[in-house]
Amino acid sequence: MDKWLWFARVTKSRTLAQKLASGGHVRVNRDKIDSASKAIRLGDVLTITLDRRVLVLEVAGFGTRRGPAPEAALLYKDLTPPPAPAEQGARPQRVAARDPGSGRPTKRDRRRMDAFTEEPADGFLDGLRPGRDDPE
Template sequence: MSSPADQKQPAADGGLRIDKWLWYARVTKSRSLAQKLAIGGHVRLNKEKISSASKVVRIGDVLTITLERKILVLKVQQLGTRRGPFVEAQTLYEDLSPKPVPREEGVEGVVPQRDSGAGRPTKRERRQMDAFRKVD
């Protein structure tokens, strides 16, 4: 039977479970969410889709993670031994994610952004307009 101290150490072959690594690197808020991400097919390990949270991650591996609104491409730099602060978690990986594409004016399928102050008036502005109209 293994002790809790044994569970915190990386695997003997120099790797770490992918769900633990995602949690250590602060990609997810909890380890159970990291497991769901891996099992759900949202993680690729070296371009191959994984279906198990127990896959082993090693230094030099590249992970492609699809989240709700973005895609993360992370190269494993270190395995880590705990879930530390964000600054410590950033040392575990190199971010290779593509930069977001800037929005262009007049392109089909892109909703143009309104200028501030344009559009529906706020409650305060409506009250000011009502007060202006009621002047006798």
């Protein structure tokens, strides 16, 4: 198991693959495994829980070495479901964009960006000094 995870480039090192498998973060055909030396076969479905995502991979082959990414992609078929759509009614994040190559923002620029991205409240511009720091 740990060699296959490493060959398929799921983890960066074989030690991390061993910890992932023996830590209970890998399921083979819905059965949780507790050993890094678990044998897998073609067609087995692996469910791997990583930090911020869950991978569902079907074993499509076995490698003899840890090769480049295109070679590693031949070892599995990705069955991971697409991410859930954003919640209905959730407001998109406001982002203050700057011109590329305009350099590091000044303190005045940062205040303007903060005023732009913060949630509007009663008197949210009160902290800015009139005349000098007025947003344009």
